[in-house]
Amino acid sequence: xxxxxxxxxxxxxxxxxVGLGGVAAIAAGIWLGYRRLGEPEALSAFVLAGAVAxxxxxxxxxxxxxxxxxxVAKAIEGLSARLRAKAHADVAAGVDTERAKYLGDLAPAAxxxxxxxSETRGALAQAVQRETTRLAQExxxxxxxLADVPEGVLLCSPEHLIVFYNGQAAELICRDHVPxxxxxxxxxxxxxxxxxxxxxxxxxxxxxxxxxxxxxxVEEGRVLSARMRLLRxxxxxxxxxxxxxxxRDVTAELAVHARRERLLEEIFDRVRRPAANLQTVIGAxxxxxxxxxxxxxxxxxxxxxxxxxxxxxxxxxxxxxWWPMSENRARDLADGIAARLASGGVxxxxxxxxxxxxxxxxxxxxxxxxLAVRLAGAGRGEGLMVAITxxxxxxxxxxxxxxxxxxxxxxxxxxxxxxxxxxADVTGRAVLRTHGTECWPxxxxxxAGLLLPMRSARxxxxxxxxxxxxxxxxxxxxxxxxxxxxxxxxxxxxxxxxFDTETxxxxxxxxxxxxxxxxxxxxxxxxxxxxxxxxxxxxxRNIPAAATAVHHVTNDMVANAPRIEEVGRRFHRFxxxxxxxxxxxxxxxxxxxxxxxxxxxxxxxxxxxxxxxxAVVFGSHETHTLDALSERLGIVIPEDARHTAMGDTxxxxxxxxxxxxxxxxxxxxxxGDIVAEVRKHSRLLMDLxxxxxxxx
Amino acid sequence: xxxxxxxxxxxxxxxxxxxxxxHLMRREGYxxxxxxxxxEAMPAILRDRPDLVLLDVMLPEVxxxxxxQSVRLDPELKGVKILMMTARGNQMERRKGxxxxxxxxxxxxxxxxxLKAEVRxxxxxxx
Numbered sequence: 114x115x116x117x118x119x120x121x122x123x124x125x126x127x128x129x130x131v132g133l134g135g136v137a138a139i140a141a142g143i144w145l146g147y148r149r150l151g152e153p154e155a156l157s158a159f160v161l162a163g164a165v166a167x168x169x170x171x172x173x174x175x176x177x178x179x180x181x182x183x184x185v186a187k188a189i190e191g192l193s194a195r196l197r198a199k200a201h202a203d204v205a206a207g208v209d210t211e212r213a214k215y216l217g218d219l220a221p222a223a224x225x226x227x228x229x230x231s232e233t234r235g236a237l238a239q240a241v242q243r244e245t246t247r248l249a250q251e252x253x254x255x256x257x258x259l260a261d262v263p264e265g266v267l268l269c270s271p272e273h274l275i276v277f278y279n280g281q282a283a284e285l286i287c288r289d290h291v292p293x294x295x296x297x298x299x300x301x302x303x304x305x306x307x308x309x310x311x312x313x314x315x316x317x318x319x320x321x322x323x324x325x326x327x328x329x330x331v332e333e334g335r336v337l338s339a340r341m342r343l344l345r346x347x348x349x350x351x352x353x354x355x356x357x358x359x360x361r362d363v364t365a366e367l368a369v370h371a372r373r374e375r376l377l378e379e380i381f382d383r384v385r386r387p388a389a390n391l392q393t394v395i396g397a398x399x400x401x402x403x404x405x406x407x408x409x410x411x412x413x414x415x416x417x418x419x420x421x422x423x424x425x426x427x428x429x430x431x432x433x434x435w436w437p438m439s440e441n442r443a444r445d446l447a448d449g450i451a452a453r454l455a456s457g458g459v460x461x462x463x464x465x466x467x468x469x470x471x472x473x474x475x476x477x478x479x480x481x482x483x484l485a486v487r488l489a490g491a492g493r494g495e496g497l498m499v500a501i502t503x504x505x506x507x508x509x510x511x512x513x514x515x516x517x518x519x520x521x522x523x524x525x526x527x528x529x530x531x532x533x534x535x536x537a538d539v540t541g542r543a544v545l546r547t548h549g550t551e552c553w554p555x556x557x558x559x560x561a562g563l564l565l566p567m568r569s570a571r572x573x574x575x576x577x578x579x580x581x582x583x584x585x586x587x588x589x590x591x592x593x594x595x596x597x598x599x600x601x602x603x604x605x606x607x608x609x610x611x612f613d614t615e616t617x618x619x620x621x622x623x624x625x626x627x628x629x630x631x632x633x634x635x636x637x638x639x640x641x642x643x644x645x646x647x648x649x650x651x652x653x654r655n656i657p658a659a660a661t662a663v664h665h666v667t668n669d670m671v672a673n674a675p676r677i678e679e680v681g682r683r684f685h686r687f688x689x690x691x692x693x694x695x696x697x698x699x700x701x702x703x704x705x706x707x708x709x710x711x712x713x714x715x716x717x718x719x720x721x722x723x724x725x726x727x728a729v730v731f732g733s734h735e736t737h738t739l740d741a742l743s744e745r746l747g748i749v750i751p752e753d754a755r756h757t758a759m760g761d762t763x764x765x766x767x768x769x770x771x772x773x774x775x776x777x778x779x780x781x782x783x784x785g786d787i788v789a790e791v792r793k794h795s796r797l798l799m800d801l802x803x804x805x806x807x808x809x
Numbered sequence: 810x811x812x813x814x815x816x817x818x819x820x821x822x823x824x825x826x827x828x829x830x831x832h833l834m835r836r837e838g839y840x841x842x843x844x845x846x847x848x849e850a851m852p853a854i855l856r857d858r859p860d861l862v863l864l865d866v867m868l869p870e871v872x873x874x875x876x877x878q879s880v881r882l883d884p885e886l887k888g889v890k891i892l893m894m895t896a897r898g899n900q901m902e903r904r905k906g907x908x909x910x911x912x913x914x915x916x917x918x919x920x921x922x923x924l925k926a927e928v929r930x931x932x933x934x935x936x
Binding site: 415417418421422425426429430518520521522525549550551552553554555564566 | 871872874875877878879882899900901902904905908909916918919920
């Protein structure tokens with residue numbers, strides 16, 4: 114039992130025992146002397162002597178305890194905290210020997226051990242460095258390859274939790290935010306098709322079998338074509354396997370097919386009726402037909418003509434959409450054309466505006482370069498130039514030269530030639546038909562040209578939410594043990610969302626509000642790069658100048674920002690299933706919880722507070738501000754990032770991740786262990802978790 | 810009937826349509842001649858210098874686009890107007906015809922009234 118008490122408390126109890134024991138001994142001695150003397154009038158003298166002696170012993174004991182507490186107990190606690198930081202969090206700072214100067218050789222000995230540890234680590238780090246660098250390079254290459262796979266790729270654990278996703282998958286399954294590692298894939302994709310495919314593959318029992326499926330996103334209902342393949346790892350023999358999902362958006366393709374089906378149906382419907390009527394009317398015309406039948410005949414012919422014309426126009430408009438084409442950068446097309454012309458020995462200037470053209474890039478490059486080569490061969494190579502320019506809603510590919518225009522007959526003959534040897538069907542004419550376009554000669558001043566309009570193009574501007582190109586993953590999640598109760602989960606197995614808020618002031622009860630929220634996700638004891646949340650919040654009130662001076666968020670900055678109800682909903686979604694971590698959590702959560710009604714969700718997550726964790730590791734007597742904690746743990750916060758929501762979130766995250774192994778080294782393995790320990794520091798801050806150690 | 814003296818050359822390989830066009834244009838008071846292939850078209854244009862050529866795009870041997878371009882590249886034929894006709898009248902073909910110098914472009918099947926209006930517009934100088 115006594116081992117669970119802190120060192121300082123045990124020292125205090127020891128001195129209390131000494132002091133009280135001394136007083137008791139003096140009282141007993143005085144009482145014995147008084148009884149032996151047997152003179153009642155001497156009682157007051159004995160009591161006085163006893164009181165003086167008692168107070169003297171108590172005073173001396175308290176004085177010695179204070180000295181001992183300050184110079185021994187606190188010094189030992191400080192020394193052990195430093196050594197723990199050094200051992201478990203790899204903090205660079207050495208041992209503070211000045212503070213432990215009354216501990217004899219302990220502090221220098223600890224400093225020597227600390228230095229020796231640093232040296233050993235340094236040597237080890239150097240030895241590992243070369244191999245790490247090589248592995249890191251291989252890893253970076255692999256990540257680049259995975260990130261550039263054109264399909265979205267998800268890797269999920271047997272519990273259907275996301276272990277890996279690439280940028281394409283992130284964009285497909287949730288457009289306006291990033292998905293989260295270690296979160297159920299069903300948060301993003303509808304559950305039934307995935308479960309059914311997984312069960313199909315398990316039942317098939319074939320290692321390499323794949324199952325194609327169609328699934329839809331939860332948020333937008335985008336239809337994705339997917340392929341699932343089970344992933345059996347050698348070390349997981351016998352258990353359930355994880356799986357890889359490759360995803361492709363087929364919403365647009367399905368819409369095109371649906372339009373085509375509707376059009377064909379309408380063609381038959383609208384042409385069949387007037388044609389049949391026409392036959393009837395013609396059959397009815399006789400010598401006595403008269404004006405009424407003439408009018409009926411004219412009417413039916415007009416309907417038939419109108420239907421065929423309009424349907425034909427719509428067919429022509431749509432046919433280019435029916436071919437699977439991707440968007441290609443005009444500059445890439447220009448580069449391909451230039452390369453082909455150079456290899457064909459044709460000198461030409463090739464330029465392109467910043468456009469994205471919907472086309473079959475290979476076919477267009479082949480056609481344009483073929484035409485340019487033919488032109489050069491036909492004596493029209495002087496000042497040859499190829500330009501891709503915007504012509505809303507499409508683009509124009511122009512091939513121009515100085516000289517006489519090209520006869521249409523010659524152009525038509527070139528268009529009938531196969532573009533590639535061995536591909537007789539792929540002629541220039543076929544390419545034009547595929548793209549629903551034409552090509553013709555033009556003349557402009559001294560220059561003649563060929564014009565090839567492209568039906569669909571748009572400016573190549575950066576998207577508002579750039580898709581993360583990197584691959585996000587943590588393969589250890591595949592085999593992570595999971596239990597239901599948060600209190601029983603190991604600290605390293607939990608998912609954390611570390612967050613910070615900036616506000617208009619310190620008093621939510623008097624109308625102060627949040628102006629900015631930032632958060633980061635930590636999974637498996639590591640921060641997940643790319644999974645971050647940051648948003649300004651319109652507080653619906655003025656931000657005092659004093660507050661702006663601290664966090665630099667101005668009234669102008671938040672004027673068009675969303676209100677807390679919307680940002681709170683998004684933040685709640687970001688933090689779903691995670692333990693919330695903050696520095697002085699009651700402050701930040703109080704601001705959020707006041708708006709739970711408008712947000713529509715409760716912030717009843719399990720909570721950890723780095724103030725309390727710092728107290729557990731370093732003792733209550735230390736200062737636990739974020740600055741002090743960062744300094745103790747060797748974390749550097751750039752001055753311009755300090756007191757910004759994301760800057761403080763980054764610092765809190767780093768501190769938290771360094772505190773985790775220190776807590777483990779102190780014997781705290783589970784979330785429940787931590788909660789039980791932090792409650793001993795409730796005079797510092799209130800713990801926000803329920804008595805059973807789960808969320809509040 | 811101010812255009813009664815105007816001459817029109819129909820270049821059309823389908824006899825039924827050619828017959829209907831001849832009938833229609835004559836009824837409107839125009840002088841009509843007709844050739845049935847692209848190869849015959851240029852000699853006829855050079856010989857007769859018609860005011861308007863009703864020119865089908867899809868012709869055997871020489872396409873309507875080629876004839877149109879040849880007429881426009883010949884300064885002697887500057888006054889000859891061209892109205893192109895096609896059964897595949899999509900936007901790109903229309904642009905191609907107009908780019909090659911046609912004064913108008915009409916898609917088959919067409920409304921007779923539309924054709925008459927287009928012929929009148931072009932002959933009145935609305936190229």
